[in-house]
Amino acid sequence: MRIVIALGGNALLRRGERPDADVQLANIDRVATVIAALAYDHEVVLTHGNGPQIGLLALESASDPALSAPYPLDLLGAQTQGMIGSLLVRSLHDTLPGHPIAALVTHTLVRADDPAFRQPTKYVGQVYPLEVARSLARKRGWHIAQDTTGWRRVVASPAPERIVETNTIHQLLSGGTLVICAGGGGVPVTADRDTGALSGVEAVVDKDLTAALLAEDLKADFLLILTDVPNVYADFGTPKQRPVLDATPAELRRAGFPAGSMGPKAEAAARFVERTGGLAAIGALDAAYEIVHGRSGTLVRPALPAA
Incomplete structure (x- = not known):
């Protein structure tokens, strides 16, 4: 696979x-151990x-x-x-x-x-208190926005x-x-x-959306998005918070995840599944092997055909 x-x-x-x-x-050693467990097979x-x-x-x-x-x-x-x-x-x-x-x-x-x-909407760099962020914004000409734990630069x-080196990646694979x-x-x-x-531009492309495009172009079977939570949560941060263990692209989009956190990951998973019919999943880094084998994370799968 x-x-x-x-x-x-x-x-x-x-x-x-x-x-x-x-x-x-x-x-990095923790990352390598996780990747190696999947790369063997x-x-x-x-x-x-x-x-x-x-x-x-x-x-x-x-x-x-x-x-x-x-x-x-x-x-x-x-x-x-x-x-x-x-x-x-x-x-x-x-x-x-x-x-x-x-x-x-x-x-x-x-x-x-x-x-x-x-x-600008993409967070880069560290989190600052509001006054520090405002000072840096004035001094550096930055745009700033509130993250979940403070204020950060946005670009x-x-x-x-399109990924320019797709053919080279195919050859390496x-x-x-x-x-x-x-x-x-x-x-x-x-x-x-x-x-x-080609000319460079002042921007940062969302890595999850790029990963979805890359997976589509490489005809991958599975897109695995690893983060610092065990799965996607509906109504995150509220008393109604609950894990989403299985969803179609439409169901994932209806949940309305925030653009600054889970939103791009959910959209990337939904796009890949819709465009390829493959599987995607979102979950914790340390559970990567279990996610691929259906024992952890949020699985995103194609919708069943209408009866």
């Missing part, structure tokens, strides 16, 4: 942890988030007196792909001895006229249209390689209408 796995940002940095290198190194394509990492790099770049202007988000995204990809390759190399593994810097085509450029998140790609949703680029030349 071919499985596309989308790792949440908690894979390298759990909520509240400092974004230090040694913290991420300590967490299945073809695996691995994607990952980069919110904390790109937020940290953006802050450092904006504060660097040696620069006349901060590095744009597309280049910072490429840097995070290289760093996180390297960490994953090293750890998986030890966990899956003899298994070919490759991390590929991946570009995601977006539309230059995507409405998301006028309304444009255009919809992924055909040789038995475990591919790490589309990290952070891929480096966002637009294509010139006449020449096709």
